[in-house]
Amino acid sequence: RILSHQVQRGVKLMEGIKNIIAVASGKGGVGKSTTAVNLALALAKEGAKVGMLxxxxYGPSQPRMLGISGKPTSKDGKKMEPMEGHGIKAMSIGFLIDDETPMVWRGPMVMQALEQLLSDTRWGELDYLVVDLPPGTGDTQLTLAQKVPVSGAVIVTTPQDIALLDARKGLKMFEKVGVPILGIIENMSFYICPKCGNEDDIFGHGGGAAMAEQDGVEFLGAIPLDRSIRNEADNGAPTVVAEPDSRLAKIYLELARHV
Ligand code: ADP
Known part of the structure; x- marks a missing residue:
């Protein structure tokens, strides 16, 4: 009975939202949030109506990356209006607490907060709701997979073995709970020296593609390690909007076409 209740809630939640895309990673720090925001902005640039959850x-990054400050308001005292940045709608716990307050919460409270951000936001009509997940295979991933009809998950990894191992765990978890894997993105894939043009595979080469092949999922593409990707996301105008015609923006646009 619990399950059917959850499915019903999920279906209700989907009203007006055509696709829910989860962006996941096995480890923290591999560039999941940066990739998620650039993908969301790339989808919006192609003309889609996009939301970012x-x-x-515990570590919300999207308010900063989307350059949004302030608090969401509510017109009817029931649902929050999402915030907006660079043409996409966004909701984050980061809008509701101040920057330096840690969330000292146990799991159930975190899950409750997540459910509220998801279902108490007036998302309106969306072609895509991109969900920037925390790293790993914990409560959040399970809650989302069970309560929301997720269209598919994108796994972001860096090429070194230790990250790939954890990425594979993430992949298996989604398979277990019946969420389709849209594919793997390898971030920080290589570094091109801006002075001499030398290309260096700092974290190794080809791990993401090899993993995709082994696990029978699609390899969506590789993103280089590049100072401007970090700078721009830190400054609240990610690469796709900061330098829309650059080689890097084209990489994100190409990835978004495959999602
Ligand atoms: P995660 O969400 O996996 O924890 P973040 O997206 O927060 O990772 O990225 C971690 C750090 O690495 C951030 O400072 C971000 O700007 C930087 N970063 C992410 N991807 C790249 C990249 N391709 N090139 C350079 N810096 C990157």
């Missing part, structure tokens, strides 16, 4: 309750 920052599901990382």
């Amino acid at each position: 920052d599901a990382d309750i």
Whole structure:
């Protein structure tokens, strides 16, 4: 009975939202949030109506990356209006607490907060709701997979073995709970020296593609390690909007076409 209740809630939640895309990683720090925001902005640039749900309750990054400050308001005292940045709608726990307050919460409270961000936001009509998940295979991933009809998950990894191992765990978890894997993105894939043009595979080469092949999922593409990707996301105008015609923006646009 619990399950059917959850499915019903999920279906209700989907009203007006055509696709829910979860962006996941096995480890923290591999560039999941940066990739998620650039993908969301790339989808919006192609003309889609896009929302971003920052599901990382302990470490929300999207307010900063989307350059949004202020608090959401409510017109009817029931649902929050999402915030807006660079043409996409966004909701994050980061809008509701101040920057320096840690969320000292146990799991159930985190799950409750996540559910509220998701269902108490007036998302309106969306072609895509991109969900920036926390790293790993914990409560948040399970809650989302069970309560929401997720269209598919994108796994972000860096090429070194230790990250790939954890990425594979993430992949298996989604398979277990019946969420389709849209594919793997390898971030920080290589570095091109801006002075001499030398290309260096700092974290190794080809791990993401090899993993995709082994696990029978699609390899969506590789993103280089590049100072401007970090700078721009830190400054609240990610690469796709900061330098829309650059080689890097084209990489994100190409990835978004495959999602
Ligand atoms: P995660 O969400 O996996 O924890 P973040 O997206 O927060 O990772 O990225 C971690 C750090 O790495 C951030 O400072 C971000 O700007 C930087 N970063 C992410 N991807 C790249 C990249 N391709 N090139 C350079 N810096 C990157």
